[in-house]
Amino acid sequence: MSDPVIMPVPVFSLLCNAAFALRRAVFVWEQKVPQEEEHDDYDLTATHFVALVEGEVVGTLRLIDLPEHTKIGRVAVHQAFRGRGIARKLIAAAMAHARERGQDRFYLTAQSDKLGFYESLGFVAFGPEFMDGGMPHRAMRDYDKQSAVLVD
Structure with missing residues (x-):
């Protein structure tokens, strides 16, 4: 390829x-x-x-x-x-x-099973897990990483 x-x-x-x-x-x-x-x-x-x-x-x-x-x-x-x-x-x-x-400053919402991929690109998850399109997601960003807190 x-x-x-x-x-x-x-x-x-x-x-x-x-x-x-x-x-x-x-x-x-x-x-x-x-x-x-x-x-x-x-x-x-x-x-x-x-x-x-x-x-x-x-x-x-x-x-x-x-x-x-x-x-x-x-x-x-x-x-x-x-x-x-x-x-x-x-x-x-x-x-x-x-x-x-x-x-x-970049932000995304990732399908929860893809968090590791986006973490490898420098993103951190924060906030609660939520449903989008029928699948669990997490908000992620590549800025203000030290203040990113997961809520479960």
């Missing part, structure tokens, strides 16, 4: 629509997230990223600029391409892109 090409794409472009299809496959079909919860108004204003391997969209995520931080969300990798570092490369590229624009 060649290294993935990671790039931001305009909303509703052909590549972004392929990313939306990948999200639907991963979240709605595979993980059983209700379809009405998969897309939201942030999709219109987010910066969307794709990972391409040999012309195919195999990974995606979005960045949402909020006043207090940049939220990383909707991280999805095609099932056949998991375990190859694509999500890690996508997140690194998206964070580098945001840092170039002066944003250096």
Whole structure:
């Protein structure tokens, strides 16, 4: 497998629509997230990223600029391409892109079984576990780590 090409794409472009299809496959079909919860108004204003391997969209995520931080969300990798570092490369590229624009505080909500992955990227979990899309999640951030407290 060649290294993935990671790039931001305009909303509703052909590549972004392929990313939306990948999200639907991963979240709605595979993980059983209700379809009405998969897309939201942030999709219109987010910066969307794709990972391409040999012309195919195999990974995606979005960045949402909020006043207090940049939220990383909707991280999805095609099932056949998991375990190859694509999500890690996508997140690194998206964070580098945001840092170039002066944003250096990142937040996300992770499926609870993925905490170790995000911890390996420098995020810490905080607050109570909560349900989102029918799965347990934790809020995570890469700033103010010393004040991050888990509540169970």
